[in-house]
Amino acid sequence: MSLLGSLLGRSKGQTQTEPKAPATLPAPDQPVFAIGDVHGRLDLLEQILELIDHEIGSKTLKNPKLVFVGNLLDHGPDSARVLTRMRELTREFPHNVLCLMGNHEQMCLDFIDAPAARHARWFKDGAGATFASFGVAVPDEGLDGDAAPQMAAALGQAMGEDMVTWLRDRPLMTSSGTLHVVHAAADPRRAMDDQAARVLTWGHPEFLSVTRGDGQWVAHGHTVFERPVLKDSRISVDTGAWQSGILSAAMILPNGQVEFVQATA
Secondary structure, three states: OOOOHHHHHHHOOOOOOOOOOOOOOOOOOOOEEEEOOOOOOHHHHHHHHHHHHHHHHHOOOOOOEEEEOOOOOOOOOOHHHHHHHHHHHHHHOOOOEEEOOOHHHHHHHHHHHOHHHHHHHHHOOOHHHHHHHOOOOOOOOOOOOOOHHHHHHHHHHHHOHHHHHHHHOOOOEEEEOOEEEEOOOOOOOOOHHHOOHHHHHHOOOOOOOOOOOOOOEEEEOOOOOOOOEEEOOEEEOOOOHHHHOEEEEEEEOOOOOEEEEEEEO
């Protein structure tokens, strides 16, 4: 049985009654693991799955949900294998494993859809590693607007229609109780059901400086911190895995308990 199979398989259909968290703490309806930006680090991905599996088993958590905040690809060496692994997990455990849309997934799709117009931004931010992982060579002289359509076609073919469709289907947010998991940010002055797609994917200038006043909590990646942060209605889990060798996840329980789990190279 694949990793997580024995524990997640037994958790389906079961419920868990726990005391609710105080209003000052996040209160999801089920145990939630929010996992930070993987960025092509398959080694850390496999390790964090093992650590989460241990937490689920040792704490006998029922119906846990694993939410990857996006940015599975780029920078690190194994984007293709990370994407394949996560596509398999989300299909094997559709109620327990979810991957959100990150800005790097969006840049990849934008490039495939409009390569001449959208190549420059992505190639300044780690795209070369994704091309290499799919076995698509980038011209020695770099990528310009004239070569971009051919490169987009080659990447799309290497990824396959099924993978591209899976990427397009990634949601921008998932919510459980007073906890909301997004890729980048949320506008702290707007309700969580009134957030702009660009804010959720790319960020908001007030997100890290203004505390929400509605009792809702936001777990997110995108912005790199030296260590995970639990502060002012935010749970930050991006610790720069592709450079730091540290992939972080937050375990958030219905009683308000928050613990951090880290895979290290």
